[in-house]
Amino acid sequence: MRAITAWFWLLISLICERHSLGVRITGGIILFFIIFISTTAIPKVRRRFHNTFEYIHRYVGWTCLIILIIHVVFLQLDKFDSFSTKVLFNIPVLILLAVVIIVFLTWICVRKVLVQYDQPSDDLTIITFPRALYPYGSTTRISLDGHEWHAFVIALTDSYTDQHSIFVAAVGDWIKDLAADYRSNKLPQHVWVRQIKGLGFMYSIHAYRKVLIVCTGSGIAPALPYIKDPLPTTHTHLLWIAKKHEQNYGEYVWKLVQKTHPHYTLHDTTVNGRPGPQLVENVFWRTSSETVFVVSNEKFTNEVVNALWRKDIPSFGALFDS
Template identity: 95%
Template sequence: RITGGIILFFIIFISTTAIPKVRRRFHNTFEYIHRYVGWTCLVILIIHVVFLQLDKFDSFNTKALFNIPVLILLAIVIIIFLPWICVRKVLVQYDQPSNDLTIITFPRALYPYGSTTRISLDGHEWHAFAIALTDSYADQHSILVAAVGDWTKDLAADYRSNKLPQHVWIRRIKGLGFMYSIHAYRKVLIVCTGSGIAPALPYIKDPLPTTHTHLLWIAKKHEQNYGEYVWKLVQKTHPHYTLHDTTVNGRPSPQLVENVFWRTSSEAVFVVSNEKFTIEVVNALWRKDIPCFGALFDS
């Protein structure tokens, strides 16, 4: 009962700090609490199960060692430690087409469309990014890092001052983002703002044979800010893309997305943008019975 009460208290504590308003305001604190309190719960559970088994242990046999509590604990430990077992330190390359965008290139290229990767510069603070580009000939993949938060702004500044490490930590196990659901449709409109173009690039570079995609890219001075390679890659999809330059046309409304949706006869819309615009577009289109999906930000 004591162990259960302690773990329950910690879970409630973690859940409280995960409330969106609290999490956004004290994001770094939340991450530390989530990480270290979570590990503490696991250690308490291990100690509890070990002592529980010692009390019942009277002779050495398989049944005594591998009962249900032990097997459940073993499964929990494996699930938690598996991603960490697959952590590797790899040599990377950096490029910065503009002050607001940094491109990081890693070894290995065999990852499915819609994959995400987690990276860390120090092995402690981890960040997830969509895999934007893959090169099977050079056996490498790249991510686009926009300078929008504290960590990403520091990364961009460190690149300019030549302070970035040559090796970074990555997790070999790659997850699948919401963009992977594009495979469920035959015609899809992908709406990207700024560096949100990253998850869409695999579908632009190597279009799916079963899904036709049209790109609506909303950004500021596309070619100037995102580099020649990304710009030429998008241009290759002509006429299956629409550009909206915010320096010329201003901030768009959901009506723009709806207009492009009907014009392209798409079946669904996938939005890769900031939280405010994503929610705005998704809600506006669903009210009109248009299937529209966006990333989950509180994840």
């Protein structure tokens, strides 16, 4: 809503106020680029042309920022009569400065770090990074070449060794290549990481007292922090749907779930077949939970969340918007 308001604000200013040609041209380009980026973000377009969307979002976004800088310079020149601190420190300049800092901070804080790899099964690679100082459920972004970035949840932190690990399931081309490169010993020893971490949607479980966490496959990764170090204020029950849990996710994860977390239900699809939302509902009532958090693929997430909401059971899943 704020973005739409800002868009119209700029449009009305360009039409109704007296501006130099430079301000009008740069303002017009910004308005056009914003419409262009927004159009490529429409879910149907974004899904169909996912990589194109990512490039447009990144490069047109940066171009927009450069044009915004030129736009603000033209605005200042319009008003310029003598050099004073007012020229340097007024609202448009300060807002621009804040925008530039916010955008570049994530890139300034990119580091190349030494990592260790482990592969408990062909379907899962565990990557371990230095430093453990990250809050529950943080997400991290990594890149092997500094160009293509992928986001993962920090699944485990170990304050003794000062390390944190992510789980990378073999879903999608990039990750399948990564798993294959591990087996042929081709992975780089150092990878790029963004030091600034975001928080995933699972962080919202803090708002509830009794939560049912439903994971399929490697969706266990975002749940692990809450299992390893349970929250004092939130009781969680885990429903983990996967193929041969112990075999595919390794001894460490298996023991962590079994020994550290007494409240879990395992559903092995090789034995019991693929479940529907009814299984989730049954476990929800059995465990007297207040709400359900689902970490799965888009199809299962939507199926479960929609089925539960229809029965007035509060349930949440991630938005698949990138």
